[in-house]
Amino acid sequence: MELSQDAYNFSQLVLEEFGAPYRKEEIEKKILNIEEKYKNLEELNPQNNQEKYSLDYEKKFNNIKDEEDKQKELEQIMKGNPYLQAMGCSHDRRKERELFEKPTKEKLDNAEYFKGEGNKAIKEKDYEKAAYFYQKALLQFDYTFPDNNDEQQRFDLLSQQCFVNMSLVKYYQKEYDDSLQNARQALKLNQSNIKALFRIATIHLERDEYDKTEEVIKQMEEIDNNKEVQQLKSQLLQQKSKYQKDEKKVYADMFSKLNKEK
Template identity: 35%
Template structure:
C-alpha cells in the first residue's frame, strides 16, 4: 500500500526528525562531559570545607533548565509555524470512527428532525438539521452497494429539503446551489 503525502508534510517531518536528532546529540554530549573534580584539602573540617563546587552545581542546573526552556520554545515555534490550526478536532474524529450504517441512520434522523422544524416554519433550525445530516454523510464510506444506494437517496433528500427551506427563506441563490 502506497501513501501519498504532500511535500509540505514531508518537509515538516524531516525538520522534526532533525530537531529530534539534535536534541539527542546534545543529550549524549552532555552525558559524556566529564565533570571537573575539585581538589579538596586532605583534612576537611567544618571550617575549611570548600563550597565553590556546590555553587558550580547550581550554575550547571540553571544552565540545563535554560537549555530545556529554549528547546521547548524552538519546538513550539516550529509546530506553530507549520500548523496554524489549533482547533480541537475530536468531534470530527469521533464522527469519522463511527460505522457507516450508524452515520446513515443519524443522517436519516437529522432529516426527519429537519422536516419537523420545516413544518413548524422554523426554517433556520431546519437548515441546521439538514446540514448536520449532510455532514454525517460526508464522513460515511459505505462498504456495500446497498449502503451506497441508501446514502445517495438520503443525500438527495437532504439537499432537496435544504433547497426547499432556502426557497421559503427567499434565499434563491442558495436554493439553486442546493439543487445542483
C-alpha cells in the same frame, strides 16, 4: 551610547501598545477568556433513547447563536494576527475523527433522524431550525463511505433528499444562491431529480430569467410532465407575456416623449 530615560519609556510604551496583541501569552489569555465566557454551552451527548436523543439536539439548537458568537470571537483574534498565522490553524479535529470512525449504518441512521427532525421543523415553518437539522444530516455524509451496494443506495437516496429539502428551506429564506447550490448537489447524485430541477426552475423564474426557466422546464417535461410542471410552465408564460407588454409600453412611452420634444 546610553539610552535616555525618555527614549526607554517611549520604547516601552510602543511595545505595550503595539506588541501586546501579538504576544503568545496575551493571545492565550484572550482565548481562555472566550472559553470561560461560553463554558455553559450545552454539551452534545447523544443517548440510545430516541426521546432523549431528540431532547439533546433541541438543547443544542437553542445554543446555536452562542456557538456562532463564540466562533466569531475566536476568528476575530485570528484575523490579522501574525502569531496565530505563523502557528497555523489549531482547530480541534477530534469531533470529526469521532464521526469518521462511527459505523456507516450508525451515520446513515443519524442522517435519517436529522432529516426527520428537519421535516418536522419545515411543517412548523421554523426554517432556521430545519436548516440546522438538514445541515447536521449532510455533515454525516461528509464522513460516510458506504461498504456495499445497499449502503450506497441508502446513502445516495438520503443525500438527495437532504439536499433537496435544504434547497427548499433556503428558498423559503430567500437565500436563492444557497438554494440553487443545494439543488445542484442533488442533481450531481441524480440528474433526473425532478424536485431539484423544479426548485432551480422556480428560482430562475423568481429572478425573471425566462430562458433559463424554460430550459429547465423542458428537462422536467422529459422526465415527468406532471401537474406541477405544467403549472410552472403556465406561470412562466404569464410572466413572460406581462414582461413583454410592460417592455413594449416603456418603449412606447419613451418614443412618445421624444416625439413631443421635437
